[in-house]
Amino acid sequence: MSKKNLNVGIVGYGFMGRTHANAFRKVVNFFDLPYTPVLKAACGRDEEKLKAYCDRWGWESSETDWRKLIERKDIDIIDICTPNDSHAEIAIAAARAGKMVMCEKPLSMDGPQGEEMVREIEKAGVANMVWYNYRRVPAVTFAKQLIDEGRLGRIFHYRAKFLQDWTISAELPQGGAGLWRLDAAAAGSGVTGDLLAHCIDTALWLNGNMDSVSAMTETFIKQRTHSLTGQVQEVKIDDACAFLARFGNGSLATFESTRYARGHKALYTLEINGENASIAWDLHDLHRLQYFDHRDRGNLRGWRSIHVTDGDHPYMSKWWVPGLQIGYEHTFVHQVADFIEGVGSGQFASPTFRDALETQYVCDAVLDSAKTGQWRDVKHA
Numbered sequence: 001m002s003k004k005n006l007n008v009g010i011v012g013y014g015f016m017g018r019t020h021a022n023a024f025r026k027v028v029n030f031f032d033l034p035y036t037p038v039l040k041a042a043c044g045r046d047e048e049k050l051k052a053y054c055d056r057w058g059w060e061s062s063e064t065d066w067r068k069l070i071e072r073k074d075i076d077i078i079d080i081c082t083p084n085d086s087h088a089e090i091a092i093a094a095a096r097a098g099k100m101v102m103c104e105k106p107l108s109m110d111g112p113q114g115e116e117m118v119r120e121i122e123k124a125g126v127a128n129m130v131w132y133n134y135r136r137v138p139a140v141t142f143a144k145q146l147i148d149e150g151r152l153g154r155i156f157h158y159r160a161k162f163l164q165d166w167t168i169s170a171e172l173p174q175g176g177a178g179l180w181r182l183d184a185a186a187a188g189s190g191v192t193g194d195l196l197a198h199c200i201d202t203a204l205w206l207n208g209n210m211d212s213v214s215a216m217t218e219t220f221i222k223q224r225t226h227s228l229t230g231q232v233q234e235v236k237i238d239d240a241c242a243f244l245a246r247f248g249n250g251s252l253a254t255f256e257s258t259r260y261a262r263g264h265k266a267l268y269t270l271e272i273n274g275e276n277a278s279i280a281w282d283l284h285d286l287h288r289l290q291y292f293d294h295r296d297r298g299n300l301r302g303w304r305s306i307h308v309t310d311g312d313h314p315y316m317s318k319w320w321v322p323g324l325q326i327g328y329e330h331t332f333v334h335q336v337a338d339f340i341e342g343v344g345s346g347q348f349a350s351p352t353f354r355d356a357l358e359t360q361y362v363c364d365a366v367l368d369s370a371k372t373g374q375w376r377d378v379k380h381a
């Protein structure tokens with residue numbers, strides 16, 4: 001019996017437009033799903049680039065206005081891969097039209113806008129998810145299993161950082177294609193909403209709610225030419241952010257992110273220390289989970305480097321044979337698989353819009369704390 005199709009309409013053909021197209025294409029080859037995603041239509045504003053994208057990735061049709069895409073009766077899912085300032089408008093319109101919505105992270109520009117998105121999506125009752133893809137690195141998912149099994153015991157510390165080095169040059173403009181991340185009007189914030197949002201999402205998932213934060217931020221280069229206006233304009237994003245946090249479970253945490261750490265391209269690392277065991281993970285070595293268990297016999301105690309590639313590790317039975325690695329792009333394949341499973345079962349896969357709003361609240365508290373120099377309580381979704 002042939003499975004029902006779910007027709008996807010994607011908005012944006014940049015970096016994420018490519019990772020998502022790749023995931024929608026590949027997922028059916030590896031996962032048995034209740035529905036088959038179909039690359040039905042792609043939307044972008046530049047017709048020539050859009051055509052090249054559709055031809056390369058196999059999208060059946062195209063639209064140059066996302067509103068037209070949402071109006072189409074043959075589209076079931078709207079997938080949002082545009083800069084942050086457009087997420088809310090597109091997601092709300094899609095929800096009102098009864099479409100399922102997959103939205104890139106961060107959910108919104110800030111908490112209040114995220115609240116509106118959650119209200120609309122829940123009122124529409126449609127399946128929804130935000131692409132915090134690092135939850136679906138098998139080693140990170142495995143860490144979640146170990147924590148949920150209680151292996152670490154009481155958690156004392158959570159530590160995460162996300163370091164890059166691509167904005168150090170003062171000659172780099174802000175705004176426009178690719179550089180919208182440096183323009184607060186398009187991005188909402190700098191490293192806090194871009195990189196730390198990933199660290200925060202993973203942390204909330206692994207370690208529960210955060211209660212309060214104390215942060216500092218810095219904008220190292222105060223003015224940059226804006227690509228769209230040609231004018232030298234004030235830079236309003238945070239180039240670097242470090243914050244302390246207290247979690248609801250009593251653990252203490254440190255988070256750090258910058259785009260000024262020379263030599264680091266995408267160094268996302270996390271470590272959790274519990275009373276019985278600790279775990280550590282590093283995106284540059286993403287298929288390994290470091291695990292230390294104090295209950296091991298004393299003279300054998302030490303950090304284990306677990307190669308998370310075996311059939312009984314999360315997601316890995318779907319891929320090749322034990323010992324063979326998968327990578328970054330597969331996290332998006334896993335996310336599509338879980339989303340479609342959720343549509344089938346009616347239990348929407350996380351993070352939902354509401355889950356992602358929790359991350360937005362942490363980001364708001366972090367930025368407010370940095371501005372005021374005060375500890376800030378975190379609102380809960």
Ligand SMILES: NC(=O)c1ccc[n+]([C@@H]2O[C@H](COP(=O)([O-])OP(=O)(O)OC[C@H]3O[C@@H](n4cnc5c(N)ncnc54)[C@H](O)[C@@H]3O)[C@@H](O)[C@H]2O)c1
Nearest residue numbers: 012013014015016044045081082083084104105106131178
């Ligand atoms: N999950 C992750 O790991 C991850 C990684 C990178 C980016 N992101 C998120 O994905 C989103 C997109 O980032 P990106 O790196 O792909 O950016 P990008 O600049 O590479 O691509 C953005 C795309 O959106 C298009 N676009 C902008 N406004 C549009 C509009 N009004 N209508 C139609 N198309 C429009 C642009 O033309 C471009 O194709 C952002 O929210 C970003 O935070 C997530």
